[in-house]
Amino acid sequence: MLVGMADPQEVLSRRVQSALGAAFGADFAETDPVIRPSQFADYQANAALALAKRLGRKPRDVASDIVAQLDIDDVCREVEISGPGFVNLTLREEWLADRAQDLLTDPRFGVPTQSPQNIPIDYSAPNVAKEMHVGHLRTTVVGDALARILEFLGHNVIRQNHIGDWGTPFGMLIEHLLDVGEHSEDAELVKTDPNAFYQAAKAKFDASAEFAERARARVVALQGGEPETLRLWRELVDLSKVYFNRIYTKLDVTLTDDDLAGESGYNDMLGAICDELERKGVAQMSEGALCVFLEGFTGREGKPVPLIIRKSDGGYGYGTTDLATVKYRVEQLKADRLVYVIGAPQSLHLQMVWGAARAADWLPDDVTPYHVQIGNVLGSDGKILRTRSGQPIRLMSLLDEAIERASTVVAETRPDLDDDSRAAIAREVGIGAVKYADLSVSHDAEYTFDFDRMLALNGNTGPYLQYAAARIRSIFRRGGLSPEEATGPVTLGEPAERQLALALLGFGPTVRTVGDTLEPHRLCGYLFDLAQTFTTFYENCPVLRAEGATRESRLALTAVTLRVLVRGLELLGVHAPERM
RNA sequence: GCACCCGUAGCUCAGUGGAUAGAGCAGCAGACUUCUAAUCUGCCGGCCGCAGGUUCGAAUCCUGCCGGGUGCACCA
Numbered sequence: 001m002l003v004g005m006a007d008p009q010e011v012l013s014r015r016v017q018s019a020l021g022a023a024f025g026a027d028f029a030e031t032d033p034v035i036r037p038s039q040f041a042d043y044q045a046n047a048a049l050a051l052a053k054r055l056g057r058k059p060r061d062v063a064s065d066i067v068a069q070l071d072i073d074d075v076c077r078e079v080e081i082s083g084p085g086f087v088n089l090t091l092r093e094e095w096l097a098d099r100a101q102d103l104l105t106d107p108r109f110g111v112p113t114q115s116p117q118n119i120p121i122d123y124s125a126p127n128v129a130k131e132m133h134v135g136h137l138r139t140t141v142v143g144d145a146l147a148r149i150l151e152f153l154g155h156n157v158i159r160q161n162h163i164g165d166w167g168t169p170f171g172m173l174i175e176h177l178l179d180v181g182e183h184s185e186d187a188e189l190v191k192t193d194p195n196a197f198y199q200a201a202k203a204k205f206d207a208s209a210e211f212a213e214r215a216r217a218r219v220v221a222l223q224g225g226e227p228e229t230l231r232l233w234r235e236l237v238d239l240s241k242v243y244f245n246r247i248y249t250k251l252d253v254t255l256t257d258d259d260l261a262g263e264s265g266y267n268d269m270l271g272a273i274c275d276e277l278e279r280k281g282v283a284q285m286s287e288g289a290l291c292v293f294l295e296g297f298t299g300r301e302g303k304p305v306p307l308i309i310r311k312s313d314g315g316y317g318y319g320t321t322d323l324a325t326v327k328y329r330v331e332q333l334k335a336d337r338l339v340y341v342i343g344a345p346q347s348l349h350l351q352m353v354w355g356a357a358r359a360a361d362w363l364p365d366d367v368t369p370y371h372v373q374i375g376n377v378l379g380s381d382g383k384i385l386r387t388r389s390g391q392p393i394r395l396m397s398l399l400d401e402a403i404e405r406a407s408t409v410v411a412e413t414r415p416d417l418d419d420d421s422r423a424a425i426a427r428e429v430g431i432g433a434v435k436y437a438d439l440s441v442s443h444d445a446e447y448t449f450d451f452d453r454m455l456a457l458n459g460n461t462g463p464y465l466q467y468a469a470a471r472i473r474s475i476f477r478r479g480g481l482s483p484e485e486a487t488g489p490v491t492l493g494e495p496a497e498r499q500l501a502l503a504l505l506g507f508g509p510t511v512r513t514v515g516d517t518l519e520p521h522r523l524c525g526y527l528f529d530l531a532q533t534f535t536t537f538y539e540n541c542p543v544l545r546a547e548g549a550t551r552e553s554r555l556a557l558t559a560v561t562l563r564v565l566v567r568g569l570e571l572l573g574v575h576a577p578e579r580m
Numbered sequence: 581g582c583a584c585c586c587g588u589a590g591c592u593c594a595g596u597g598g599a600u601a602g603a604g605c606a607g608c609a610g611a612c613u614u615c616u617a618a619u620c621u622g623c624c625g626g627c628c629g630c631a632g633g634u635u636c637g638a639a640u641c642c643u644g645c646c647g648g649g650u651g652c653a654c655c656a
Contacts, residue, residue, distance in 0.1 A: 036598070046598055049636065059636075083599055084636075127656080164656065263656085289654055298582050299652045305582085311654045318656045345651050347584045375585070376650080413618060441593065444585060446649070452605095453592065457618040459604035460593080467619065475615050513596085525594065528603080535619060544615050558615095579616085 006099050006110035007509045009035050016045045019069040041088035048085040059085030093492040100490045100501040103560050110508030113154040117336035120158040120329040121147050127164035128240040131195040132395045134377040134385050141438040143341035144253040145520040145572045153515045165262035171219035174232045176201035190239035266324035270316045282359045288312030292356040307352040326357040344373035375446040403430035425580045432574040436462030440524035460528040468531040469576040472562040479544045486555035496537040503533040507564045527568045534561050
């Protein structure tokens with residue numbers, strides 16, 4: 001199947017474009033025909049209004065010239081000039097049915113395969129021996145969805161989990177590990193309740209001068225590569241990996257240990273990075289620190305803001321490490337696009353890192369870095385989400401609460417199922433709800449965390465979409481056949497059938513757009529719309545009780561809808577249960 | 581002071597420079613001998629923060645204000 005064949009907007013674009021060339025000459029053959037969804041037809045071409053000025057003619061006359069040259073009878077059953085010069089296009093039912101039929105056998109559901117790019121995606125990035133918070137949750141969920149989507153579009157996605165596994169806190173953490181004993185219960189806390197471990201270390205650091213002194217000495221030993229210290233450091237990292245993986249497993253994200261690309265991995269590059277920046281004249285000493293000053297970055301009172309790449313004590317900060325990620329991902333990973341899924345507050349920092357990388361010639365013009373800005377997650381009070389006592393919320397307990405709430409609902413609605421089945425549904429619905437809530441609002445806006453809303457069965461929620469899929473599966477179960485056995489042919493009679501077919505064709509273009517814009521919430525919006533369109537179909541068009549060709553057609557439409565819903569949710573990292 | 585994000589229905593949020601700005605929730609009125617009624621239908625609800633500008637056309641692009649959030653020299 002040709003790429004784009006299933007996308008009406010693209011087909012109409014080509015046809016109208018040909019008409020533009022035929023009507024107004026070769027100069028106009030490249031003009032954007034401005035095909036948009038229409039409330040008065042399926043689509044409308046708005047090119048005439050824009051061209052009228054350029055041609056010095058009335059828009060309606062331009063429109064009628066376009067229509068006169070339009071060879072589109074096989075695709076549209078109605079072409080009408082309307083209003084000031086819109087060309088309304090109504091698709092033929094036969095054409096729509098054929099496209100829907102194509103989807104039935106298309107393993108990609110109309111999603112194009114793009115020419116592959118190498119795309120490192122930086123996301124999740126929790127810290128060793130620290131609790132992940134809701135901010136990490138969001139970058140993890142959004143980053144993972146983007147990774148899945150870009151992969152499905154044919155790209156070579158390289159997941160980069162830039163964990164915080166280096167820095168001065170490790171002196172304190174290692175000393176605390178020694179104090180409590182390496183295989184003690186306290187040490188095991190890193191796997192289950194890392195903040196308890198961290199807070200204990202911090203409390204000692206603040207309270208005991210002796211301990212603080214040991215911690216500082218330990219940092220020096222760590223940086224010096226002293227073998228026993230490195231071993232202890234690795235021990236902490238390994239314990240943390242257990243914690244990360246517990247979260248990732250519960251969340252059902254694709255990250256594995258193979259994707260770990262922590263700060264420590266860049267240590268060997270940092271010295272050379274500073275040297276090269278200094279040699280190239282990009283960096284200079286200021287107040288004892290090696291800094292990059294860039295045009296246009298000023299802080300308070302108009303003072304230039306530096307990107308500090310070597311602190312006055314000789315140590316390196318995250319600016320240096322982040323620069324190293326750019327260099328590494330461009331040179332070693334051969335990145336075509338750089339994607340950083342990181343909190344919105346880091347915007348200025350990343351701009352400076354990229355500016356410095358460009359100045360050092362480490363970031364070629366044809367490699368574009370993207371900051372997928374992740375907005376803060378707020379509580380119902382409009383402030384950063386915390387527990388009532390002011391503590392950051394433990395991610396694991398938050399996920400467990402979502403599952404718990406889901407299981408309460410499942411217990412009420414599905415008493416007929418056994419406990420294991422109900423528990424499995426509750427897990428998928430609870431986790432799906434949390435993930436979908438993170439994904440369904442634009443990633444750069446803050447969003448208000450609300451269990452009741454995200455678990456609601458109405459509205460743009462995970463459970464609503466899961467339910468739509470479950471209900472479709474139920475149709476096939478009841479009918480005693482599998483979705484694969486529905487082979488059509490598709491014929492479109494009822495308006496609800498027609499609307500459903502049209503909606504299904506939108507999947508491919510939507511996924512492509514999400515890959516381009518890195519905005520997963522658009523896919524959520526599409527799936528929600530599809531689910532609503534299906535529901536209208538479900539209400540108006542009996543499937544199993546229909547007969548003959550109508551039944552076959554409706555089964556086929558239902559099967560395609562199921563596949564698109566399931567695949568769409570999968571691209572978001574949300575699993576659709578068999579029943580719920 | 582500089583930078584980024586936000587401002588759209590009572591609430592939470594969508595909205596590709598195109599015609600009369602949408603959805604969910606809440607509110608009101610309805611629908612179940614039915615393939616899963618946890619799903620549906622209808623109604624109500626808007627100076628799209630304000631003011632200019634660009635344009636045939638602006639919620640959308642530009643400029644300036646107002647209001648809210650966040651970040652801005654050695655934590656990462």
